[in-house]
Amino acid sequence: MTVTVQPKPLTNYKARDYRMLIDGAWVEAADGKTLERVAPGHGIAVSRYQAGTKRDAEKAIAAARRAFDDGRWPRMTGAERSNILLKAADLIAARADDLAYLDTIESGKPISQAKAELGGAADIWRYAAALARDLHGESYNTLGEGTLGVVLREAIGVVSIITPWNFPFLIVSQKLPFALAAGCTTVVKPSELTSGSTLVLGEILAEAGVPAGVVNIVTGTGPEVGATMTTHPDVDMVSFTGSTGIGRLTMANAAQTLKKVSLELGGKNPQIVFPDANLDEFVDAAVFGAYFNAGECCNAGSRLILHKSIASDVIGRIAEISKQVKVGDPLDASTQVGAIITPQHLQKIQSYVAGASDGGATLAHGGEALDFGIGQFMTPTILSNVTADMAVAREEVFGPVLSVLTFEAAEEAIRIANSIDYGLSAGVWSRDFDTCLTIGRKVRAGTIWMNTFMDGASELPFGGYKQSGLGRELGRHAVEDYTETKTLNMHIGARTGWWMPR
Numbered sequence: 001m002t003v004t005v006q007p008k009p010l011t012n013y014k015a016r017d018y019r020m021l022i023d024g025a026w027v028e029a030a031d032g033k034t035l036e037r038v039a040p041g042h043g044i045a046v047s048r049y050q051a052g053t054k055r056d057a058e059k060a061i062a063a064a065r066r067a068f069d070d071g072r073w074p075r076m077t078g079a080e081r082s083n084i085l086l087k088a089a090d091l092i093a094a095r096a097d098d099l100a101y102l103d104t105i106e107s108g109k110p111i112s113q114a115k116a117e118l119g120g121a122a123d124i125w126r127y128a129a130a131l132a133r134d135l136h137g138e139s140y141n142t143l144g145e146g147t148l149g150v151v152l153r154e155a156i157g158v159v160s161i162i163t164p165w166n167f168p169f170l171i172v173s174q175k176l177p178f179a180l181a182a183g184c185t186t187v188v189k190p191s192e193l194t195s196g197s198t199l200v201l202g203e204i205l206a207e208a209g210v211p212a213g214v215v216n217i218v219t220g221t222g223p224e225v226g227a228t229m230t231t232h233p234d235v236d237m238v239s240f241t242g243s244t245g246i247g248r249l250t251m252a253n254a255a256q257t258l259k260k261v262s263l264e265l266g267g268k269n270p271q272i273v274f275p276d277a278n279l280d281e282f283v284d285a286a287v288f289g290a291y292f293n294a295g296e297c298c299n300a301g302s303r304l305i306l307h308k309s310i311a312s313d314v315i316g317r318i319a320e321i322s323k324q325v326k327v328g329d330p331l332d333a334s335t336q337v338g339a340i341i342t343p344q345h346l347q348k349i350q351s352y353v354a355g356a357s358d359g360g361a362t363l364a365h366g367g368e369a370l371d372f373g374i375g376q377f378m379t380p381t382i383l384s385n386v387t388a389d390m391a392v393a394r395e396e397v398f399g400p401v402l403s404v405l406t407f408e409a410a411e412e413a414i415r416i417a418n419s420i421d422y423g424l425s426a427g428v429w430s431r432d433f434d435t436c437l438t439i440g441r442k443v444r445a446g447t448i449w450m451n452t453f454m455d456g457a458s459e460l461p462f463g464g465y466k467q468s469g470l471g472r473e474l475g476r477h478a479v480e481d482y483t484e485t486k487t488l489n490m491h492i493g494a495r496t497g498w499w500m501p502r
Contacts (some may be wrong), residue, residue, distance in 0.1 A: 088177075
């Protein structure tokens with residue numbers, strides 16, 4: 001049984017048409033073609049974007065190059081850039097409802113969640129604005145009387161920013177404001193499935209005072225636009241969030257010109273639970289971690305690693321709560337799990353569930369699609385008796401599917417947690433903080449939550465180990481990622497060379 005919220009048809013809705021932002025102008029694609037987005041929760045066309053081409057990407061890169069080499073943005077004071085970013089944050093907050101609505105109809109996420117993400121995004125822009133004023137280098141006056149060393153941090157240059165469909169506005173906000181704070185210019189490619197809110201962000205930044213050419217937004221597919229953005233010699237850095245497979249391709253493309261690369265990729269994140277844990281709090285976190293954003297989240301808590309002594313009880317409790325999770329209309333304020341991004345992705349999720357069932361896993365809850373007559377939806381799903389070698393336990397399903405494994409000794413739990421290619425995040429649950437710290441130190445992941453899950457703050461770095469990516473976003477060093485380090489070695493007074501008489 002699943003609690004459902006029947007999607008209401010979007011009657012009299014007119015699809016919104018968008019253009020691309022290149023060098024301060026809103027333009028159509030070079031070949032005049034467009035892409036149409038069908039709402040995953042309502043089954044009708046809601047957006048039409050320009051189908052960008054290589055020519056469009058090259059124009060955008062050229063505009064960003066001019067804006068960096070000859071423009072005023074990288075030459076502004078940190079305070080000047082900070083003030084513009086603060087104004088952008090205020091404008092984002094003022095238009096939060098509109099932006100949240102766009103993300104909801106294009107991605108299928110619940111409207112209440114989208115609004116919360118917009119609040120978080122505005123906070124990130126304000127945090128980046130603060131860092132714009134704090135970016136600094138170092139000086140060394142301890143190198144001898146005749147030498148002074150100064151280390152500068154300079155904007156790296158033109159940055160290609162490529163973002164995914166699952167958090168359209170939030171993820172661009174984890175990248176773009178920090179690049180701007182450092183003084184970089186940018187070309188942004190949002191997902192061709194969810195470009196609307198990023199294009200509106202272009203309007204916001206122009207209103208806030210970002211000069212023409214500093215932020216360019218090109219819509220289109222990866223092969224048409226993304227490939228050029230990752231290989232073009234005038235691009236100095238690529239910041240990409242998406243699947244690990246496309247991350248590898250991005251890294252290979254960037255290697256042709258040895259660009260700096262920042263990658264935030266996939267995850268298969270475990271929650272390790274000991275018998276002394278507060279199980280009431282854990283069960284709530286397990287349901288949230290598995291079903292938040294319909295599981296279409298790199299940080300999803302998709303693997304539970306439960307101590308055998310509590311496994312049966314915990315699985316039963318999670319199943320009972322899962323029955324009460326509301327699935328359906330993304331625009332209904334009570335909905336907790338919205339639509340799946342595309343019909344093809346829904347089929348992929350179902351294939352993982354079927355493969356696990358055929359391999360001996362047990363369906364403790366859910367496992368099927370929901371037919372509302374419009375859109376595509378999936379029931380919250382729990383698979384027990386999962387073994388560590390199953391695909392559902394090792395690969396990123398990216399859907400509302402929870403895999404349950406068990407352990408007896410702590411070292412076994414650590415081994416299971418570390419046995420996969422990913423290392424983005426993990427959770428540890430125990431009333432004994434020695435246990436939490438011991439596990440937290442040994443699990444190879446970028447974030448370890450202890451007695452909570454998927455909490456975050458602009459101040460805390462985010463990124464992964466192993467094939468979950470390279471580099472970190474957010475945190476006080478985020479602006480530094482978009483800089484190069486330059487040493488000024490200054491000599492004072494006369495200098496004698498090795499060939500001169502002494």
